[in-house]
Amino acid sequence: xxxxxxxHARRRLLPWIGLxxxxxxxxxxxxxxxxxxxxxRPAQAATDxxxxxxxxxxGILPSGELVRATVQGDVAVEGSQLNCASCHRxxxxxxxxxxxxxxxxxxxxxxxxRQEQRGDLFRQLFQxxxxxxxxxxVRDPRVRPAYTDSTLAAAIRTGTDPTGRVLDPMMPRxxxxxxxxxxxxxxxxxxxxxxxxxxxxxxxxxxxxxxxxVDPGEREAMHAVLDAYVKRKNTDTRRLMQRPGFSPxxxxxxxxxxxTWVLHRWDLNGPAQTWPDQLDAYYRKQPVFALLSxxxxxxxxxxxxxxxxxxxxxxxPHTDLPVVSPPGAYTLYFSRGLTLEAEALAxxxxxxxxxxxxxxxxxxxxxxxxxxxxxxxxxxxxxxYGVTHLEDRLLxxxxxxxxxxxxxxxxxxKPPILVLWLGADDLxxxxxxxxxxxxxxxxxxxxxLLRGMALSKLHNLADAVYLTYPFALPWQEIPRAYRVxxxxxxxxxxxxxxxIQFNTYFALSATDHALVHLVxxxxxxxxxxxxxxxxxxxxxxxxxxxxxxxxxxxFASKGSYIVQLSEAAPGGLEAASDWIIP
Amino acid sequence: MLGMRALVVNLCVAAFGVMxxxxxxxxxxxxxxxxxxxxxxxxxxxxxxxxxxVALVDQHGAxxxxxxxxxxxxxxxxxxxxxxxPAVCPVLSxxxxxxxxxxxxxxxxxxxxxxSIDPEHDTPARLHAYARQFKAGPQWHFLTGTRADVAAVQKxxxxxxxxxxxxxxxxxxxxxxxxxxxxxxxxxxxxxxxAEYHRLMDR
Numbered sequence: 001x002x003x004x005x006x007x008h009a010r011r012r013l014l015p016w017i018g019l020x021x022x023x024x025x026x027x028x029x030x031x032x033x034x035x036x037x038x039x040x041r042p043a044q045a046a047t048d049x050x051x052x053x054x055x056x057x058x059g060i061l062p063s064g065e066l067v068r069a070t071v072q073g074d075v076a077v078e079g080s081q082l083n084c085a086s087c088h089r090x091x092x093x094x095x096x097x098x099x100x101x102x103x104x105x106x107x108x109x110x111x112x113x114r115q116e117q118r119g120d121l122f123r124q125l126f127q128x129x130x131x132x133x134x135x136x137x138v139r140d141p142r143v144r145p146a147y148t149d150s151t152l153a154a155a156i157r158t159g160t161d162p163t164g165r166v167l168d169p170m171m172p173r174x175x176x177x178x179x180x181x182x183x184x185x186x187x188x189x190x191x192x193x194x195x196x197x198x199x200x201x202x203x204x205x206x207x208x209x210x211x212x213x214v215d216p217g218e219r220e221a222m223h224a225v226l227d228a229y230v231k232r233k234n235t236d237t238r239r240l241m242q243r244p245g246f247s248p249x250x251x252x253x254x255x256x257x258x259x260t261w262v263l264h265r266w267d268l269n270g271p272a273q274t275w276p277d278q279l280d281a282y283y284r285k286q287p288v289f290a291l292l293s294x295x296x297x298x299x300x301x302x303x304x305x306x307x308x309x310x311x312x313x314x315x316x317p318h319t320d321l322p323v324v325s326p327p328g329a330y331t332l333y334f335s336r337g338l339t340l341e342a343e344a345l346a347x348x349x350x351x352x353x354x355x356x357x358x359x360x361x362x363x364x365x366x367x368x369x370x371x372x373x374x375x376x377x378x379x380x381x382x383x384x385y386g387v388t389h390l391e392d393r394l395l396x397x398x399x400x401x402x403x404x405x406x407x408x409x410x411x412x413x414k415p416p417i418l419v420l421w422l423g424a425d426d427l428x429x430x431x432x433x434x435x436x437x438x439x440x441x442x443x444x445x446x447x448x449l450l451r452g453m454a455l456s457k458l459h460n461l462a463d464a465v466y467l468t469y470p471f472a473l474p475w476q477e478i479p480r481a482y483r484v485x486x487x488x489x490x491x492x493x494x495x496x497x498x499x500i501q502f503n504t505y506f507a508l509s510a511t512d513h514a515l516v517h518l519v520x521x522x523x524x525x526x527x528x529x530x531x532x533x534x535x536x537x538x539x540x541x542x543x544x545x546x547x548x549x550x551x552x553x554x555f556a557s558k559g560s561y562i563v564q565l566s567e568a569a570p571g572g573l574e575a576a577s578d579w580i581i582p
Numbered sequence: 583m584l585g586m587r588a589l590v591v592n593l594c595v596a597a598f599g600v601m602x603x604x605x606x607x608x609x610x611x612x613x614x615x616x617x618x619x620x621x622x623x624x625x626x627x628x629x630x631x632x633x634x635x636v637a638l639v640d641q642h643g644a645x646x647x648x649x650x651x652x653x654x655x656x657x658x659x660x661x662x663x664x665x666x667x668p669a670v671c672p673v674l675s676x677x678x679x680x681x682x683x684x685x686x687x688x689x690x691x692x693x694x695x696x697x698s699i700d701p702e703h704d705t706p707a708r709l710h711a712y713a714r715q716f717k718a719g720p721q722w723h724f725l726t727g728t729r730a731d732v733a734a735v736q737k738x739x740x741x742x743x744x745x746x747x748x749x750x751x752x753x754x755x756x757x758x759x760x761x762x763x764x765x766x767x768x769x770x771x772x773x774x775x776x777a778e779y780h781r782l783m784d785r
Contacts, residue, residue, distance in 0.1 A: 071673055073771040075680040080715055082676060087669035099751040099768075100669045170673055170769055533747045546729065550666035550700055550746065558702040579728075581702050 051180075052187025057090065059083030061180055069172035082172060084184075089551070090329070091525035092191035095533070096128040100170060106192035106523075110152060114144040119519040122253045127517065152188070153181045192523050198289030198312075199522040204259040204515075205288040207266045209317065211275070213297030215451075221497035222295060222318070223265075225504040228491040230261050233512065237261075256520040264288060268303075275302040283310060290315055290527065293507040295500070299369050304331050313528050316507035316556075318500055320448050321369055327554045330524070332531060334503060334544065335557040338421075341446050341468035342374035343582035344560035345419065346381035353387070359441055360412055361390045365421035370449060371395075374421045381582065395426065402426075403433040410439035419444045424453035431457050442466055447563070455565055455572050462565045466576055470560035471499070471543055474571025478542035502541040510539050545579065624768025626778070631754075631763050633738040636731035638697075641709040641724040648735060651723055653759050656691040657783060659775075660754040662741055664700035665712040670751050673769055677753070679716040680772035685779070692779070694722040699736060699746045701726040739763075757782050 051062045059067040059079015067079035087102045088094050092109070094102035103109070144163055147155070151162040156174050159167040176184065198205040208226060210219050237258050266282045268275045279302070291307065294317035304323040307314040307330040314331040322333040336343075353359060363378060365371030375392060382390055393409070409416065418440050420427065427445065445458075447467040458465050472478065484505050488495055495501065514530040535556055536548040544557035559581040566574035635649040652658065661678065663671040678694050685692055698704035704712075709724040718724070726732070736742035743749050755764040755778060764782055766775070 071676060072769050073773070075673075075676045075772050077672070077676045081679075082672040086672050089668065095668055097668070097670055097747055097749075099749070100673075102669050169771075170669070533745075536745045536747065546702070548700070548702065548746070550664065550703060551668045552666050553703055581705070 047179075047182035047186040049183070049186040049190050052183035052185070055079075055176075055180060055184045056084040056187050058085075062183065067174060067176070067180075069174040071172045072169045077172060087170075089525070089529050091523050091529055092188070093521060093523060093526040093529070095529065096124070100168075104521075105188060107189045108192065110147045110188060113146050119253045119257055123517060123519055149185055152185055153178075156181065156184070192521070192526075196289060196522050196524050197287035199259070202260060203262055204522070205262050205264065205286060206290055206292045207264040207282065207286075207288040208292055209266045209268060209279075209294040209296070209303050211268045211272075211296045211298065211303075212270060214295045215297075218295055218318075218497050218500055221501050222293060222504045224493045225488070225501050226263060226293060226508065228493055229505070229508045229512075230263050232491070234260050254519065257518075263292065266291075272299055272302055276306060279303065279306040283312075288312065289522065290511070290524065291317070292511060293317060293504045295319070296321070300331075304328055307331050311524055313524050313531075315511055315531070316503065318503060321373055322555070327552065330528065331554065332528065332535075332549065333555050334547075335470055336555050338370065338374040338446065338448065339377045340555075340558075340582065341448060341470055341560055342377035342421075343381045344470070344580040345444060345468050345562065346378050346385065346387075347580050347582045348562045348577050349382065349417070350385040350387060358387075358389045359414060360416040361387075361419060362393055362409060362416050363390060363419040363421065364393045364395050364409075366395050366426070370423065371421045374446065378419065395422065402429050406430065406433055415439055415441040417442050417444070421446060421449065423449050424451050427453065428457055431460055440464055444468070444562075447471070458565060462567075465565055467563050467565075467573075468560050469563040469573065470557065472545040473561060473563070473575055474569075474573055476542075476545055478540055478545075480540055481542035484541040499543045502543050506539055506541050506543075506547070510535060513537075513539065624766050624770045624774075627765045627767070628762050629740075629765055631739050634731075634734050636727060636734060638725040638727040638731065639706055641706050641713050643706040646723075646725065648725070651693075651695060651725065654693040655759060656693060657688075657755070657757055657779065658693045658695065659779070660695045660697070660739075662699045662736060662739075662749060662752060663696045663712075664698050664746055665704050665708050666700065667746075667749075670749065674751055674753065675712075675716045677770065677772055677775055678722065679718070681775050681779075682717070682719055682722070684772050684776045688779070688783075689719070689721065692721060694718075696722070696724050697732065697735060698724070698726040699732060699749055701729055701732045739765075755779060755782055 048062075054060050054062070055067055059082070061067055061079075067083060069077050069082065071077055071082065084105075087100070088105050089102075092106040093104045096102070144161060147162060153176075155161050155167065156176065159169075159171055159173050161167060208223070210222075237260060240252070241255075241258050243252070264282070264286060266279065268278050270278075283306075290313040291303070292315055294303070294314070296303065296317060296319040299321050300317060300319040301321075301323050303314060303317070306312070308328045312330060316332055316334055319333070320337040322335075322337050322339075323331070324336050324339045349361065361382075363375050365375045379390055379392070382388070395405070409418065420430070420443065422430070422445070427450065441464070443461055443464045444466050445468070447469045450467075481502065484502055485495065487505070488501065493501070510531060511527075514527055514534055517530045517534070518526060529551070532549045532551055532553065540547045547556040548558075549556050559579045561575050561579060562577040563573040564576045565572060568574075633648055633652060635647055638646055638648055638651070640646050640651075652660075659678070659681075661674050663675055665671075675696065678696070682689055682694070698709060704726045706726065709726055713722065713724050733742060739752070739754060741750065741752050750767060751769055753766040753770075753775065755766070756762065764778060766778060770778075
């Protein structure tokens with residue numbers, strides 16, 4: 001929670017401190033009973049939104065015990081199984097699934113009388129799947145007075161709202177003490193209580209990050225898609241805003257929702273240690289609602305951390321080095337990048353190797369992040385499988401000394417398996433140095449690290465070479481690819497870097513689609529949640545075989561193939577494995 | 583094939599007549615009985631299903647055949663879930679969890695099965711953690727597999743919706759291998775699920 005939000009929460013607490021008197025009295029009773037007068041806290045601290053947040057998100061009470069509740073009449077649940085955020089989500093906006101409609105419980109939703117908004121109604125009737133009971137309810141507008149703290153506490157405990165209606169049995173009836181209820185309600189009052197930064201009445205601000213060292217061709221290919229999409233989007237919005245709402249003959253339900261998109265370019269220069277300051281400076285100058293797409297040449301961590309700190313969604317950047325653990329709340333990645341490739345390779349080696357007669361495995365990498373990260377992941381995962389005969393070799397040799405380096409590696413009694421976490425430059429030198437694959441049983445490379453290097457350059461090694469390939473195979477055409485190509489042609493965008501351009505299109509169209517669901521509730525948490533729900537819905541333009549997220553999931557594509565070079569196969573690649581999910 | 587899959591013998595709505603009508607009933611009654619549990623609404627049907635014999639993996643990482651799991655020589659209850667599911671699955675799994683206790687001595691012969699419909703994310707390790715979260719006993723099996731195989735199983739039970747976020751809250755019961763399945767669509771109390779179980783076994 002940001003400091004700004006905390007201050008805001010505290011300010012909102014002041015007017016109802018009187019109401020919390022009962023809670024304080026109860027707290028004092030407890031305190032006097034514990035004899036520990038030192039623990040007596042000042043009255044202002046009686047309710048604490050931070051403690052409430054833990055109850056809400058994790059189902060854990062300030063005492064450390066789990067929250068207890070009853071659902072469906074007689075099913076006892078505890079906080080680890082079911083808590084407020086499980087259904088109402090971190091945003092408080094709830095969710096709509098076929099089986100369950102979970103209404104919003106943000107501060108404005110609870111503490112204002114319920115009124116029907118036409119934009120929301122449209123969404124509920126035509127854009128969301130609803131259980132039949134909810135469909136009936138949506139058509140039968142129900143008014144409800146604003147909750148007070150005591151009617152809210154009653155609803156949470158007994159499931160009866162201020163009109164006397166009984167809430168769905170799926171809503172847990174929570175057994176909370178007055179004090180804990182006070183904390184929870186204090187937190188509920190902070191949910192979407194302040195508007196998200198980067199949004200004005202007319203504009204939605206986004207930014208795209210490109211780091212130092214990114215190939216200019218890749219960068220321009222991405223920007224071409226971004227600019228064309230935003231231009232088209234704004235043209236459509238302008239057209240919609242010119243017609244409706246201003247004519248007695250035409251009614252539009254979304255006049256409140258339309259925003260012009262403004263996309264800022266946040267280029268990060270110099271070493272990665274200086275990026276946080278650059279990001280902060282950009283953000284101070286113009287706060288943005290979310291980061292869209294983006295490319296990183298090395299680590300993505302500084303950008304990831306910036307997004308966590310400022311609660312800014314970072315939507316589908318192109319990076320091989322995402323932050324894999326712990327998962328953040330705000331960055332959605334395409335995959336776990338090189339870590340995924342290394343773990344898939346570990347699984348493949350574990351399955352294909354002969355345990356009784358272990359072939360030595362040697363992994364070669366340079367001492368940079370593209371080398372260290374997959375090398376560490378492979379070592380770790382192989383160790384998990386009980387495979388420990390893995391040797392590491394750091395490549396420090398300059399190009400002209402490379403042949404000697406490879407010759408030394410060949411001095412094994414048994415031909416070793418080579419794993420090379422190396423980029424195109426090193427591999428070209430290697431391919432030139434090795435006239436034939438003698439001396440090595442297999443050579444494993446990362447297709448990602450080839451960076452578009454022509455596969456024909458590996459011709460000398462063709463039979464021995466295997467590649468980790470976390471993408472759809474060349475002949476796995478996904479229908480949406482044709483639509484994206486057609487869209488690019490109609491926008492006169494040259495298809496120079498298809499995977500980057502397709503993935504950029506995905507980031508844009510998925511975000512666009514999710515924003516439609518938001519109507520005018522511009523909450524960043526809600527945006528991330530809608531994307532979690534909707535990523536699976538046929539937006540995949542085909543770089544990956546399948547994209548899917550879910551609550552808390554941060555990596556949309558989960559597996560990798562191992563492929564071999566094959567002149568006969570389309571795209572020059574042939575699958576050597578199934579889709580491996582490590 | 584269609585006849586096999588959806589031989590609906592009997593369809594009734596438990597507790598409260600027609601679904602849409604139920605809403606009014608619920609709210610009409612509410613003000614008079616504030617602390618009474620709200621009535622449940624779930625639909626019951628009986629059908630024959632022919633699930634394919636796919637190779638799946640359980641929460642311990644062991645390869646199992648679906649037919650071997652479903653061939654359990656005794657009563658069996660089945661649900662489709664996934665571990666990151668927001669509202670539907672925690673409730674479904676909690677109902678199974680509570681039913682474990684309410685089944686009493688019958689628990690020894692009942693097998694519970696939860697199949698993940700998000701198999702690429704739900705690795706055996708994640709299912710194992712989920713099983714612990716819901717205090718699953720040894721008779722409760724959690725299964726995952728490939729996307730294609732799990733989709734085929736869902737389709738066989740008429741439970742496939744494409745997007746996992748739209749999956750219906752279904753619980754399937756059958757008395758013995760080869761018997762017809764009871765299909766419960768909706769959320770119920772653990773007591774109602776156990777009552778359905780006894781209704782099935784006493785027949």
